[in-house]
Amino acid sequence: MARKNIIPFGPQHPVLPEPIHFDLVTEDEKVVDALPSISYVHRGLERLVEKRDFVDMVHVADRICGLCSFMHCLGYCQAVEAIMKIEVPERALYLRSIWAELSRVHSHIFWFGAAADAFGFESLFMQSLRLRETVLDIFEETTGGRVILGVCKVGGVRRDISTETLKGIVSRLNSLKVQLDELSAVFINDYSIKHRLVGVGYISKEDAYTLGCVGPMARASGLALDMRALGYAAYKYLDVEPMVESAGDCYARCLVRIRETFHSIDLVRQATGKIPEGPVDVKVKGTPNGEYFSRVEQPRGEVIHYVKGNGSKILQRFRVRVPTFSNIPAMIKVLKGSEVADVPNIILTLDPCISCTER
Amino acid sequence: MTKTVTKNLLSGPATLMYPKRKRTFTAITRGRVEVDIDRCIFCGLCSRRCPTYAIKVTKDCKEWQIDRLKCCSCNLCVEICPVKCLSMENQYSPALTLAEKAAAIYTARKVVEASSK
Numbered sequence: 001m002a003r004k005n006i007i008p009f010g011p012q013h014p015v016l017p018e019p020i021h022f023d024l025v026t027e028d029e030k031v032v033d034a035l036p037s038i039s040y041v042h043r044g045l046e047r048l049v050e051k052r053d054f055v056d057m058v059h060v061a062d063r064i065c066g067l068c069s070f071m072h073c074l075g076y077c078q079a080v081e082a083i084m085k086i087e088v089p090e091r092a093l094y095l096r097s098i099w100a101e102l103s104r105v106h107s108h109i110f111w112f113g114a115a116a117d118a119f120g121f122e123s124l125f126m127q128s129l130r131l132r133e134t135v136l137d138i139f140e141e142t143t144g145g146r147v148i149l150g151v152c153k154v155g156g157v158r159r160d161i162s163t164e165t166l167k168g169i170v171s172r173l174n175s176l177k178v179q180l181d182e183l184s185a186v187f188i189n190d191y192s193i194k195h196r197l198v199g200v201g202y203i204s205k206e207d208a209y210t211l212g213c214v215g216p217m218a219r220a221s222g223l224a225l226d227m228r229a230l231g232y233a234a235y236k237y238l239d240v241e242p243m244v245e246s247a248g249d250c251y252a253r254c255l256v257r258i259r260e261t262f263h264s265i266d267l268v269r270q271a272t273g274k275i276p277e278g279p280v281d282v283k284v285k286g287t288p289n290g291e292y293f294s295r296v297e298q299p300r301g302e303v304i305h306y307v308k309g310n311g312s313k314i315l316q317r318f319r320v321r322v323p324t325f326s327n328i329p330a331m332i333k334v335l336k337g338s339e340v341a342d343v344p345n346i347i348l349t350l351d352p353c354i355s356c357t358e359r
Numbered sequence: 360m361t362k363t364v365t366k367n368l369l370s371g372p373a374t375l376m377y378p379k380r381k382r383t384f385t386a387i388t389r390g391r392v393e394v395d396i397d398r399c400i401f402c403g404l405c406s407r408r409c410p411t412y413a414i415k416v417t418k419d420c421k422e423w424q425i426d427r428l429k430c431c432s433c434n435l436c437v438e439i440c441p442v443k444c445l446s447m448e449n450q451y452s453p454a455l456t457l458a459e460k461a462a463a464i465y466t467a468r469k470v471v472e473a474s475s476k
Contacts, residue, residue: 056410059433127363130373144387144447150433158434159387182363 002027007340011040015118015344018354022347026340034335036328042358049318054080054288057315058153061305064320065356066147067107070099071298072320072356073152075305078232079294080154083309084286090234092156094275097234098169099142099149099157100296101264101271105173106135107299108261109180111351112187115254118348119196127183134176138169156281166272173265180265184258197251201334201346204248211330214323215301216260217350220245220252227297238270250349257351287313298323300351322356388449389432394423396467398444405436405445423467427452 005026011019019040025033048060061076062069074096081088113128136146142161143149151158161169187193203213208221218225219242226242228235243259245252288309296303301323308317331350338346375382384390392414401421406414413429414436416422437445 052410059410059431059435063431133373140388141385144385144389144434145432148431150389158438186360 004032009343013344015348016352017114018352020347020352020354020357022335022343024335024340024343029340031335031338031340031343034332036332038328038354039358041355045359046318046320049315051314053313054309054315055154055284057318059150061318062148062150062152064359065322065353067110067353068103068298068300068303068356069147070103070149070152071296071303072305073149074100074233075294075296075303075320076307076318077152077154078296079292079305079307080288080309082292082294083288083290083307084154084284086155086282086284088156089279089282090276091160091278092280093234094237094271095157095161095280096152097238098161098166098268098271098275099139099151100233101267102135102138102169104264104299105176105261105268106132106139108257108264109135111257111299111348112183114351115345115348116187118344119193121193124183124186131176131179131183134172138172141165142169153281155284156279158281160280166275170269170272173268177262177265180261184261187254187258194251196342196345197249197254197349199249199251200342201250201253201338201349202248203330203334205246207333208248208330211333212326213301213330214326215298215351216253216256217301217327217330219243220256221248222246225302227295227302230295232294232296234271234274237274238267240267250345253349287311288315291317300324300353300356301327303356320356320359322353322359324350324352324354324357327352328357384449386449387447389434390448390450391427391432391452392425392430392436393446393448394425394467395444395446396423398442399423399467400442400444402441404439404441408435408439410435428455 007024007026009022009024010016011021021037023035024031045060045064049057052060058073058076062073064072109128109132113125116124116128139149140146142165143151143159203221205222208218208223213221214225222244224242224244226240228240241263243256243263245256289311291308294305303323304321306319307315310316327350331347334346335343401416401418403416406416410433411429411431413426415424434447437447
């Protein structure tokens with residue numbers, strides 16, 4: 001019986017762009033236990049709700065995370081709108097869906113890059129990030145920001161997209177799709193990548209369910225969990241199909257993300273075909289009084305925004321439950337019994353977003 | 360893979376060669392807030408709307424101030440301005456060190472004519 005050693009992993013680690021720390025208890029090359037610790041970048045954004053009014057808070061929600069900035073904004077706005085019973089115009093709902101799907105595309109492409117970097121395929125990382133640029137340019141042209149979009153507001157959106165621009169977006173996404181086909185073929189077929197991913201980090205459907213997995217992690221294990229099925233924003237008018245794989249390993253999670261990226265591009269195409277004319281926002285009167293849970297599907301899974309107002313301009317409570325946080329128990333389960341060399345891989349296939357997790 | 364390799368060899372770098380070729384920003388890129396001080400009526404709506412409290416408007420001495428390091432370029436002040444004297448430029452303000460922070464506060468002062476004094 002080998003002696004137990006503790007290997008510290010993170011918060012600064014070459015494969016992890018974000019600070020999360022694990023104490024890996026190892027026996028030889030096997031991980032027998034993993035103790036996570038977070039809160040290296042806690043910023044106290046939820047507490048800010050006591051100092052900013054509910055309109056300004058949109059900008060704070062926007063800044064929770066860089067990759068899913070728009071989804072946080074959307075979740076928060078939906079919650080406030082539900083409390084204040086605001087009917088958002090249909091065009092605004094469609095625009096929200098388009099930006100949300102574009103966010104998903106760029107987040108997943110970023111993940112391809114990060115994952116490629118984690119298993120040591122650096123040129124693939126560069127190819128991925130070059131493709132991501134297309135989406136960021138679309139963001140800049142339509143919203144004025146590349147990362148923090150700042151277009152969502154309580155009662156609608158702040159900018160409209162003209163019909164010609166929408167057509168332009170679709171044609172650019174089509175050419176992106178061709179390039180993505182080439183990129184994803186590497187992920188699907190490459191021998192070395194398969195060697196690093198197939199059978200690594202397996203989690204069964206039952207475990208994924210009991211440990212509360214969300215997003216691609218749950219879908220790769222065969223759970224068809226997709227909050228877009230709730231029909232928020234314009235998803236009720238679009239054909240949303242959860243991408244489900246059954247293998248439950250790192251490779252399955254990678255496949256789920258690849259298929260989702262293509263599906264998101266398709267959803268943008270659908271939305272641009274169906275988008276109605278009309279106003280993009282309504283005037284907001286009064287203050288929120290009540291509470292609401294808003295559930296939104298982020299690239300990483302389901303995010304819950306809880307908002308509670310007491311009739312004043314300043315909200316009483318704002319709470320975010322992010323997908324990475326609910327995936328951590330499953331991550332621990334997967335890490336136990338894995339090889340030390342596979343740890344970065346396993347953590348990366350979860351797509352942890354620590355700045356979301358700690359707010 | 361062969362296709363990607365040949366394409367990369369023939370097409371040159373995907374990045375811009377910076378000092379030679381500068382990046383062009385779109386017309387709506389949120390860079391920095393500018394004020395046309397002559398049209399400003401010093402109503403103070405922008406400073407009240409600002410989520411980061413970066414703008415300070417003093418009516419008495421006809422002064423409009425913005426702390427560039429606090430400003431998050433959200434465009435709210437530009438949208439709310441009743442006389443449309445604020446505008447969002449698509450270029451960033453030049454970078455500053457903390458030692459130069461005082462210089463980051465941009466002040467615009469309206470020249471008061473002799474007759475109105």
